[in-house]
Amino acid sequence: MSALGLLSISKMDQRIGNLLLVLILSVRGHETDGDRDFKMCGTWKHANVLRTLHYDIKHGCSGIVIAANASTLSIQGSVTAQCHISDVQKLIASQSSSTSFCVFWEPLLDQLMVEVDKENFTLCKPRELQANCCTYLSSGEQKSSQLYGIESGSIHGDFLSEKVIAEYEFKGDWLNCKEYFCNKAAQESRGANMIEEAVLRSSELGAIYLPCAQTTVIEMKEDFAGYNVTLPAPRGVPQESIPVVHLPACLKPAKTKKSKVVCSFYKNSTFFKKSSQKILTDVVGISVKNEIITNLPEPLRIKFHHSVLKKTERSKCVSWDTRKDNEVVWRETGCETYRHSEVETECCCNHLTYFAILVDVNPTRRLRHLEALTYITAVCCAISIVSCAILFVSLCRQRKSKNQSSLVHRGLVVALFLLLVLFVSNGTIANVANESVCRIMGSLLHYTLISVLCWMAVEVIHTFWMMYMVFNPSPKPWIWYLLGFGFPAVPVISLGLVGDIYGQRKVKSDDVTTTYRMCWMTDSRSALMSHFIINTGLLAAVVSSGLIMLLLVFRKIHNRDEWRKNRVAFLSIWGLSCLFGSTWTLAFFSFEASETILFLFCIINSLQGFFLMLRFFALERMQKNSQSSSDFSSTGSTRQQMLQNS
Incomplete structure (x- = not known):
């Protein structure tokens, strides 16, 4: 998942021109009307004279009056908690007799703004979040006009009157603004975004308390070298149970001298309970003002404190990218999980968004007995490595002979040894x-x-050639080497050029504190698709062709005298060959397998080198026994060649 910023790309473009206006009109993922407590718009019909904007704003909650005449648009009244301002502004000359305008009032920030024909005026700048504010501005008296005034007035898009009105009156009521704002945010699909955006637009720094969240705003200056944030605790919650956040120095955008970052803490919040995934109660959101932060060279760290998890549960760090998901979807992408103790988990993430601890309650998704399987695999692989070395020395003694079977066997042994x-x-x-x-x-x-x-496929092709193409010359040795060592380089190089295929892979065991790492194909979608197409497809082709070859050989020899005389020997040799091929067949059942299948797969598959050596020496012994027999007919010679070359 990509990192979350405060604003979408399309709304970032709107900042160009007038930053203050855009900070008011644009909120992550929301329509502007949804975040305005009051938005009155209309068309001002005026004369072609010098126009002015007159405003007289005072403390209180009696309401405001928005009026217009031939030359003046005026806003007067008492709606603010702290702002007190009165002035007259000259407007840009207009060739038209009508001008569009809007009045925006945000009581939570005590902010009043006017837009007149794309010219913006911030009458009351944003302040700290207000505990009590004047809101619920409702329509009062209207004074009609014949020629000049306000036409097609509306509140949040709902028409008040299509007639020309000289004066609109709106009355307000006092309200607990923070509580009202939290209730409003809880009803939105992205209410947490609204909270963080409002906090960033305010003038406050430090700890900010809301009924639905506790936040801390920090100003990053040019000398910012990282910061440890202890989030404020809700009432009745001990401070030692609150997450601790470390902000790295690379978090500050280099292009800005100052930048604000907000860290929000949600305890038992309803904003993130729409997901079917089980998360612990604590959620931490981190945002930088006007920035989308991703791929941090140094990760930010969040240390969560939680209750003791069951042995069958596993905790992992997750994040929610609100720019991509309308619903709450928690993903592990971009976060590393470090379990410090039974009650403490640290998340190291390279992006900004909302973070939480996801509890995995499905034990089948973890590999059972991973430590035991790892030990068994290491021992069996060691046996196979020694077996391959012994077998390679034995095959090199046959190097002077013109027998191609020895060449094919050597290629398989070398490839298996390296693997x-x-x-x-x-x-x-x-x-x-x-x-x-x-x-x-x-x-x-x-x-x-x-x-x-x-090379397994080459063994199959070579055996088939020796049995059915006895009168045709064998292919040149370089063809076998090209198939065994040259062809595999093509898909590997192609996948390497694609990128995001190879890298570190983590495997979780049933012991939730243990993580095993290996260098292999990653868990990205492209890597998984490549695995199933290339690895699984090639494995299926080799196993199926080997079985077909075994049946064809059986049909060819089962009516011969050699079959009746040495039936047990034939069954032993081909049974061992079948076992050698079946080691890979178990891979098809190892994904959601029982414990027995998992142990069989690890033991048998790790002993491939040993089986290969056993098969070779059994064939060699049969050949010697055949050579020492008194009946050395041409039929017997054919049998020897078939056994030697199989």
Whole structure:
């Protein structure tokens, strides 16, 4: 998930011109009318004379009067908590006899603004969030006019009158403004965005208390070197249970001398309960004014305190990108989870948005007995590595013969040896190497895996050739090497150029405090698709072709004398070959498998080198027994060749 900023890209463009106006009119993901407590618009019909804007605003809550005549648009009354201002402003000359205008009043910020024919006037600048304010401005008396005045007046788009009115009166009432604002935000789909935006537009710094959230506003100056934020605690909540946030120095935009960042804390909030995912009660939102922050070189850190989780539960850091999701969707993208204790989890994230701790209550999504499986795999791989080395030495002794079977076997042994060595050393490299080295390691591991599968396919093709193409010359050795070592490089290089395919992969165990790392294909959508298309597809092709080849060989030899005389030997050799191929077949059932299948897959698949050595020496022994027999007919010679080359 990308990082969340305060405003969408389309609304960032509106800041050019008059920043104060845009900060009032634009709110993340909301229509402007939804955030205005009062918005009165209309068309001012005036004479072609010098025009002025007259305003006289006082403290109180008696209401305001918006009037217009041939030369003056006036706003007078008492609606503010602190602002007191009176003045006359000259307006830009107009060639038209009518001018559009709007009056905006935000009681929470004690802010009053007027827009006249795209000319903006901030009569009362934003202040701190008001506890009590004058709101609910309702229509009062209207004075009609024949020629000059306000035509087509409206409140939030609802017409008041299409006639020309000389004067509109609006009456107000005192209200608990913060409580009213929280109730209003709770009804919106992105109410948390409204809260943070209002806090950023206010003039306050430091701790700000709202009934629905506790926030802290910090001003980042040019010498900003990072900051540890202790969020304010709601009433009745101990301070030690409140999240602690560390803001890195790279959070401050380099292009600005000063910038405001707001850290919001939501305890038992209703803003994030529309998701089906289970999160802990605490949510922290972090935003920088007028900025979309992503890919931070140094992550921000949020330390959450929570209750003790069950052994079957796993906590993970998640974030919600409100720019992408209309509904609350929590994702792990861009966040790292560090479990410090049973009651403390730290989130390190490279972007800004809303953060929380998601509780995974589905134990089937974690790999069971991962520590035991890792140990078993390491031991079996070590046995296979030694077996491959012994087998390679034995095959090299046959190098002087013109038998191509030895060449094919050597290629498979070398590919399998490299795969096992890279796999055993993968975990160590993933824990100590950087991301670039891990990407290289992941691509090499993928290359050797495809190479092993390709050499298995070469074994199948070569056996079929020896059984059915006995009168045709065998392909040149370089063709086998091209298929076994050259072809695997094509998909690996292609995926490397695409990017976001290879890198560090994390595996969670049933012990929620343990995380295993490996350099392999990432969990991105493109990497997963590549895995299923290339790895699973090639595996399915090799296994199915091997089974077909086994049936064809059985049909060819089951009526011969050799089959009747050495049935047990044939069944042993081909049964071992079938077992060698079946090790990969178990991969199809290892995704949502039982514990038995998982252990069988790890044990049998890790012993491939040992099975390969066992198969070779069993074939070699059969050949020697066949050569020592008294009956050395041409039929027997064919049998020897078939066994040797299989």
